[in-house]
Amino acid sequence: MxxxxxxxxxxxxxxxxxxxxxxxxxxxxxxxxxxxxxxxxxxxxxxxxxxxxxxxxxxxxxxxxxxxxxxxxxxxxxxxxxxxxxxxxxxxxxxxxxxxxxxxxxxxxxxxxxxxxxxEMWKGGGEGHKNVVMVTLGTGVGGGIIIGGKILTGSHGAGGEIGHIHVEDKMDKPCGCGNKGCLEQVASATGVVYLANKKLAESSMSSVLREGEVSAKTVFDAVKAGDALACEVAEEFGKYLGTALASVTGVVDPEIFVIGGGVSKAGTVILDYVKKYYVNYVLDACKGTEFALATLGNxxxxxxxxxxxxx
CATH class of the missing domain: 3.30.420.40 (ATPase, nucleotide binding domain)
Structure with missing residues (x-):
């Protein structure tokens, strides 16, 4: 033994x-x-x-x-x-x-x-489940897919690269992978900053985000404080990620999505925005898919x- x-x-x-x-x-x-x-x-x-x-x-x-x-x-x-x-x-x-x-x-x-x-499936946010998709929102957007308790790697080792799902046709610069309009460009920590700076440039709305350096943390702190412009940024973030995860569900149908990475430290407010759009676009049979925050950290x-x- x-x-x-x-x-x-x-x-x-x-x-x-x-x-x-x-x-x-x-x-x-x-x-x-x-x-x-x-x-x-x-x-x-x-x-x-x-x-x-x-x-x-x-x-x-x-x-x-x-x-x-x-x-x-x-x-x-x-x-x-x-x-x-x-x-x-x-x-x-x-x-x-x-x-x-x-x-x-x-x-x-x-x-x-x-x-x-x-x-995370074994001892973290997905414990008790065998079909798990983990989404890591850091500098980029990482992903991992567990089906039946086993890692799905794919034929090129690229299974779970959900950060490179195409979600936006009108991007002004390429993703690190060379393509344009990847989920990573609008839902990562740097993606949230991109969306916020774009909104600040296009809008004349007052916002606490105009008072200092913009980061994913300052955006979601502002959301929690009820800042209207920050809430619009969070809505856009939620739509991109929620729509992408609805598409993932149509392929692998997980029991639960576990959200981790630095952006997830904002807490359940992240899940609220993502789930709002997820349920709008996912198949009826999958509207009850669970969402949880990762718990194991590093x-x-x-x-x-x-x-x-x-x-």
């Missing part, structure tokens, strides 16, 4: 690490620096060394370890190889294979957004990574 597993979340700045028991209790968590110089050649050895150190520190037998799960910012194929990870300066890297060689421990790898979604990745090896 296996007793332990490791959950690893590799980011561009730090690698978050967690030691778990197989019931999903975190026993220890720590971080190491992501050394991405030299085409990221140090990252995998550094992670392997961190795991070996923790095994020694805790007096754990390798025979008692179910495996190592790893989330990484890039597409991952079925063999656990990373196709590319720009933030890590990686091209094709056989991450699972290299980690297994260095540690002797079975390793599974997934895209970080998908892995975070798995974590730990979602290590929880999901751990879950990959003990599911």
């Amino acid at each position: 296996k007793k332990y597993c490791f959950g690893i979340d590799i980011g561009g700045t730090t690698v978050k690490c967690g030691l778990f028991d197989v019931q999903g209790n975190v026993l220890d968590k720590w971080e190491i620096k992501t050394r991405s110089e030299g085409n990221g050649e140090n990252i995998i050895p550094d992670v392997a060394a961190a795991i070996e150190t923790k095994i020694s520190e805790k007096g754990i037998e390798k025979a008692d370890i179910a495996g190592i799960g790893v989330g990484v910012p890039g597409p991952v194929n079925e063999e656990g190889a990373v196709v590319t990870a720009v933030n890590l300066h990686w091209g094709y890297v056989d991450l699972a294979g290299e980690m297994e060689k260095l540690t002797g421990i079975t390793t599974k790898v997934g895209n970080d957004a998908n892995v975070a979604a798995l974590g 730990d979602a990745g290590i929880y999901g990574a751990a879950r990959m090896v003990i599911e």
Whole structure:
């Protein structure tokens, strides 16, 4: 009977690490620096060394370890190889294979957004559900789709890239992906700022947003205070995201949407605007789909990574 597993979340700045028991209790968590110089050649050895150190520190037998799960910012194929990870300066890297060689421990790898979604399904905002779509509203819009308790990756590793659903024909600049009018351009933290600045330029309405730097936080703080212009921005944000999620429902029909990322810190006011438009555009049978805020924060990745090896 296996007793332990490791959950690893590799980011561009730090690698978050967690030691778990197989019931999903975190026993220890720590971080190491992501050394991405030299085409990221140090990252995998550094992670392997961190795991070996923790095994020694805790007096754990390798025979008692179910495996190592790893989330990484890039597409991952079925063999656990990373196709590319720009933030890590990686091209094709056989991450699972290299980690297994260095540690002797079975390793599974997934895209970080998908892995975070798995974590939220298991121990976070989606707990108790097996069909979950997680939406991460940060600098961009990330997504992860869990169907029947399993990550949906797709044939190119791009399953769940809901931030690049086309939602607007009239955008004056391209998205980071090269296309124009992606959901990410109007529903991320930077997207909310774009909508607010556009509204401020086009309208003569008074607003607290004219008094200082505009951010997603200041917009939703203003919404909570009843600022009329900010509320119009929130309506526009809600329409874009609610409509997009109605389209997602028509394809994967989740039990629940879990909303995370920095923008979600505004709280349930986010859900109110999104659900308002979601129910207008979704199929009648799916109007009761639940919405919840993510609860694991920055730990979602290590929880999901751990879950990959003990599911």
